[in-house]
Amino acid sequence: MLLIDCPWCGPRAESEFRCGGESPIVRPADPAATDDTTWADYMFFRDNVKGLGFERWHHRYGCGLWFNIARDTVSHRILAVYGITDPRPALEGEA
Amino acid sequence: MTRYSAWSLLRAGLSGQRTWTPAWRDAKPKKSYEAVIIGGGGHGLATAYYLASKHGLRDIAVLERGWIGGGNTGRNTTVIRSNYFFPESTRFYDFSLSLYEDLSRELNYNIMFSRRGMWSFAHDRHGVEMLRRSANAMRLNGADAEYHEADEVFRRIPGLNPSPRFPILAGLLQPRGGTARHDAVAWGYARAADSLGVDIIQNCEVTGFDIRDGRIRGLETSLGDIAVERVGLAVAGHSSVMAARAGFRLPIVSYALQAFVSEPMKPVLDTVVLAPSTGTYLSQSDKGEIVVGSALDLFPSYAQRGSLPVLEHTAAGLIDLFPHFSRVRLLRQWAGIVDVVQDSTPILGESPVKGLYLNCGWGTGGFKAIPGGGFCFAHNIATGEAHPLAAAFSLDRFRTGALIDEAAASGIAH
Ligand SMILES: [Zn+2]
Numbered sequence: 001m002l003l004i005d006c007p008w009c010g011p012r013a014e015s016e017f018r019c020g021g022e023s024p025i026v027r028p029a030d031p032a033a034t035d036d037t038t039w040a041d042y043m044f045f046r047d048n049v050k051g052l053g054f055e056r057w058h059h060r061y062g063c064g065l066w067f068n069i070a071r072d073t074v075s076h077r078i079l080a081v082y083g084i085t086d087p088r089p090a091l092e093g094e095a
Numbered sequence: 096m097t098r099y100s101a102w103s104l105l106r107a108g109l110s111g112q113r114t115w116t117p118a119w120r121d122a123k124p125k126k127s128y129e130a131v132i133i134g135g136g137g138h139g140l141a142t143a144y145y146l147a148s149k150h151g152l153r154d155i156a157v158l159e160r161g162w163i164g165g166g167n168t169g170r171n172t173t174v175i176r177s178n179y180f181f182p183e184s185t186r187f188y189d190f191s192l193s194l195y196e197d198l199s200r201e202l203n204y205n206i207m208f209s210r211r212g213m214w215s216f217a218h219d220r221h222g223v224e225m226l227r228r229s230a231n232a233m234r235l236n237g238a239d240a241e242y243h244e245a246d247e248v249f250r251r252i253p254g255l256n257p258s259p260r261f262p263i264l265a266g267l268l269q270p271r272g273g274t275a276r277h278d279a280v281a282w283g284y285a286r287a288a289d290s291l292g293v294d295i296i297q298n299c300e301v302t303g304f305d306i307r308d309g310r311i312r313g314l315e316t317s318l319g320d321i322a323v324e325r326v327g328l329a330v331a332g333h334s335s336v337m338a339a340r341a342g343f344r345l346p347i348v349s350y351a352l353q354a355f356v357s358e359p360m361k362p363v364l365d366t367v368v369l370a371p372s373t374g375t376y377l378s379q380s381d382k383g384e385i386v387v388g389s390a391l392d393l394f395p396s397y398a399q400r401g402s403l404p405v406l407e408h409t410a411a412g413l414i415d416l417f418p419h420f421s422r423v424r425l426l427r428q429w430a431g432i433v434d435v436v437q438d439s440t441p442i443l444g445e446s447p448v449k450g451l452y453l454n455c456g457w458g459t460g461g462f463k464a465i466p467g468g469g470f471c472f473a474h475n476i477a478t479g480e481a482h483p484l485a486a487a488f489s490l491d492r493f494r495t496g497a498l499i500d501e502a503a504a505s506g507i508a509h
Contacts, residue, residue, distance in 0.1 A: 001402050001403045001404065002394075002402070013404075014394075014402060014404060014406040018393070019394035019395070019412055021348065021395075022348075022395075035496055036494045036495070038494075040346075040493045040494040041103050041344070044346035044493045045344040045345065045346050045493070046335070046344065046345075046346065046347065046348055046436055047335070047339075047344060048335035048336075048337075048344075048345070048348055048349055048395065049339075050333070050335075050349075050397040051397075053395060055394070055395065065491070066222055073349075073395050073396055073397045073398070074396075074397045074398050075398070076396070076398060
């Protein structure tokens with residue numbers, strides 16, 4: 001069970017949240033001028049890292065806020081919680 | 096290799112069953128191979144077996160980081176079915192099912208295939224319409240399917256809750272569906288491949304790829320370098336990790352899928368049941384355990400263990416279907432890391448690296464696809480051409496847009 005620290009509500013159980021996948025994913029600026037390979041990469045292809053990953057979560061059965069977390073996908077340890085438009089924070093042990 | 100038969104069992108019995116030899120050799124890697132399969136699960140072992148038996152390649156190794164069948168092959172709920180919606184899927188999965196039907200004989204290894212049928216239910220009017228649509232689609236695509244009203248469902252499945260939280264209005268039965276012993280599938284393919292000269296190398300991790308001019312030339316492994324120009328990657332939930340080592344990305348997200356078994360009981364359930372209302376599916380193993388699972392833990396995970404909310408959800412779904420299981424104790428719980436693709440259709444075929452082929456994207460349903468996946472993958476590696484049954488499963492479909500969206504179409508848990 002993950003205990004997720006919602007920036008608005010504080011620590012809440014995993015079952016109140018929904019994971020919205022990898023973050024950030026940047027939509028190509030001009031879709032009409034984007035080639036199919038780049039578009040497929042944006043739509044479907046993911047880093048899907050084993051270890052430290054960055055992802056967006058939604059407090060679905062709570063305040064409704066979207067935010068980002070940094071989480072280890074093996075240990076499930078959450079290393080940081082940050083705003084949906086904020087840059088990735090510096091993490092302990094990171095250069 | 097000793098051929099297993101009633102006679103060999105009897106003969107070994109005369110000396111107290113002490114004369115059996117290991118079912119496959121514990122091989123060490125050579126400096127080079129004609130083809131190497133990465134991943135000693137069902138798909139990898141089946142691929143090696145069909146490469147040797149159907150295509151005449153003998154200079155093959157299967158490299159497994161842990162022990163064979165220790166990943167998803169040994170962690171699934173052993174259900175075999177072909178109840179899909181699109182022609183491409185049903186054709187492929189039905190072919191795989193038909194290979195399963197004859198597999199014990201072909202491998203000379205009892206995989207304990209039990210054609211006990213599989214049921215999916217409908218819980219509301221829309222579900223009933225979906226179920227009729229599924230039955231029609233399956234029949235049009237050549238698979239067996241029977242649509243039954245509630246009375247018949249309850250007559251055929253004694254003990255089913257007559258008034259569950261989500262009412263059971265109808266059922267779709269695939270009579271040819273069933274279960275098999277998952278470990279035996281891995282062991283049977285391993286033994287058969289080994290007897291054709293395939294080296295099965297356990298505790299050997301592939302740590303890097305030697306790629307020159309976009310073409311694979313060799314592998315770096317924890318047991319030394321191997322020169323090889325044809326490589327099949329069949330590592331399920333770890334496909335993205337291996338792809339990153341080869342310098343590309345995949346349209347895959349890895350999730351933990353949990354499964355549970357109860358303490359063993361006398362025979363009480365003689366079929367496989369799926370209730371879409373809760374996503375709960377269950378069957379009874381030959382040992383008597385209730386084998387049950389439901390939804391994914393819906394966040395990316397490489398931890399082979401699950402979260403408690405899914406356990407609670409699964410237990411609730413199980414008891415809703417069969418209230419008399421409420422006092423049965425769960426004995427074990429575990430999870431496998433599954434490779435989920437947006438359209439719930441596998442990826443089988445070429446990768447961005449020439450000579451490196453992909454067998455992944457099976458999501459939560461890889462076990463039933465083992466014979467068909469291995470068969471088509473071997474064809475691709477041996478001939479350089481996609482097998483007709485798997486041609487639509489190319490990685491390129493994400494660029495062209497020719498997705499086969501079973502995730503939306505078949506309305507069943509993948
Ligand atoms: Zn909140």
